[in-house]
Amino acid sequence: MNEATAARPSSEGEAFEPRIVAFVCNWCTYTGADLAGTSRIQMAPNVRIVRLPCTGRIDPLFVVKAFERGADGVIVSGCHPGDCHYTAGNYHARRRFAVFRETLSFLGIDLDRLTFSWVSASEGRKWSEIVNETTARVRELGPFTSYRDLVDEG
């Protein structure tokens, strides 16, 4: 069993605390998250941030890998349309993730485990809301064991 799961009892009365991975762009959402922190905004401590140069650099496989390795939920966030540091990275990402999430859904992944957002460098408040909402939603859904346990040692 995965240590990550072992540390989070869900059946013995203790509340389940989801582990959430956020893939964010360096220029907007990461800075926004930083602002949330320096502004001392309270938010759920369940999110681990992975910083990338741009949402255009976020390969859908990152999300798949996160689920494989024990994430219960994933956030993908970057600059608002028009704000991309590289001009158009987020527009490409928007198309890519539109197809990705519908494909995942078709294969049976509950889309409530996945949040996409635009969070700018000044939107610390919005980031905390995204984090809190996602955490609450995924906590409701419970641990995503069905995915990481697809390897059956029969």
Next chain:
Amino acid sequence: MKPEKLYLTEAGLAKLTHDLREAGARVIAPVLATESSSNPVADYREIEDAGRIALGGPLPRLSLKEFFLPPTEALLSWRQVKGDISLDQPSGDYPRTVVVGAFPCDAAALPVLDKVMGWDYRDDPWFGRRKATTIISRACAVKDSSCFCPAVGLSPDSLKGADILLVPVDDSGNNHLVEVLTPAGEELVEAHRDVFESPPDEGKADELRKAALDRASENLDIEPGAIKSWLESNFEHDVWADIADRCHGCGACASVCPTCHCFDIIDEPEGIDRGTRRRNWDTCQASLFTLHGSGHNPRPEQSARYRQRVMHKFAIYPKRFEEILCTGCGRCSRACAAGMDLPEVLRTLDQLASSSEKQTEASSTGGVG
């Protein structure tokens, strides 16, 4: 040993299946995978009652191989805590298994593979599963034009690899003559004596066996020995480029083959402190199969890879183990998206072999004259 002959009715088979499961055995049999009647497909699967067995149904998509050499299996897993690394290995206990209604071409592959699995080292998972399994074959009525077991020295009622052979005695195909072939077969019969009847009603068994053999023999007539010699002395030959033109190199043929047994061993980490070493099916048809770390690939083209498949089956394996690495099941032809056809290739090689023999004869006669 002259095989003991018994009789098994439809009800007897149902009871046998039930009793085997009661006794804790896993029962594997060909079952229909779809309800579609126009194009039925079957798989070997664990069954709970004999009603699901597709006796006389289509040849299962994958061979029995998957129950002895699974597509993937964990060889060990590791875990690191600070400086200590602990290893976990599978227990080596394999479930008691009985295969009911194995196709003779699938059963025959098992003793062929025993040779390589016990050759330079003993493959414990393979022999563990072999030992835990009893095979009840059922004489086959020949599926279609791609079947060619007689051409490789077998037959639709081959005993090879079987502990017990069932031969249908009537057109219903539900009642069988039982031939007990090995000590493991005897043991099974002894433990379930009440489901078998004696003396057997042989009915049309002989007639059905002969008809099946005749049908299968019509499909391909080759001389495997001559093909072996030709392959050994004609490694570089233009014929491979033409044969392999259409081949995608997808390896579907190797996946469905009862005798292809190549595997890859890979470490699959789960994060930084643990992981699993797995053995997965691999195929010589993939370009990565022979790709060296240096970037050099000794089989850079599909023609070389297809040649390897044929060479391994009809020359290399026979040379080392005195067994043809092919049971004539025809799955490779049926599975091929590009219409590659092993019987056709063998026919071509057989013709090349016989014409080169004639040439040799002609030149040696010429030498004398």
Next chain:
Amino acid sequence: MRELQELSSKLLSEGDVSVVIGYEEGPRGVRPAFIRTPEETNRLVFDHRAVQNLAVYLSPRRAHLRKRGRPAVVIKGCDARAVAGLLRESQISRDDVVLIGVRCGGVYRDPESNGPLSEENVADRCTGCDLREPGHVDHLVGELPSEPPATDRRKSRIAGIEAMSPEERFDFWSSELERCIRCHACREVCPMCVCERCVCEKTDPSWVESSPHLRGALAWQITHALHLAGRCSDCGECERACPAGIPLSLIKGKVNQVVEDRFDYRAGDDPDVPSPLGDFRLEDDQEFIK
């Protein structure tokens, strides 16, 4: 048929091409043919059994075929979509190949079928075919046949899966992908799988586990579907090649449907129309983004 044979014979004898890749009778229905001399062109056939997408033989991964000289390839309208894809992505250049387009009235799902084309045996992609006459070809042969029979088989299966709950869908695909043995036949027959080294075979880092357990199989099918988004020519060869009978064209069909609904794009035979995932509009829908 005669027209196709004569044209092929002419191309070969005039030395325009060194091989004509078309269709011939094989031991199990019609199969790809490689015709290298004018005398052999009488082997060429074309009928409802000409299922295979021969554009795959143009892929840069078939370097050994290229070494044997310039080919002419027989293509149906649906195959022309894959050729357009290869041209669009500069995987081949137009001069590398002579395209012999055939007017097509539909093909079976299975090259071993026979009898008239019907709702039951027709390939899914033939429904509503807008490319019975392929464009952007060098030669065009045959008479324009009537429209193939339509089937909503795939559409209704996709709708059935969409109607399930996420758990049911997950279970459905688990039961299908459980049979996946990771032979990657689906990739090898795919004309649009042009990578020299597939991401699912890279081990450092390993993004897609190469083992045929469900987790690896699911990651691979997600990867294949997404890498084909907006590129898939919907030839259905992945599903036909699968030795385990996994209904892969449901996944590809679904992705194609998403691409069409969202980006108003359907794979066509014109290489100059950009691929939707290599492109964007400022006003693209973003209802799923908070």
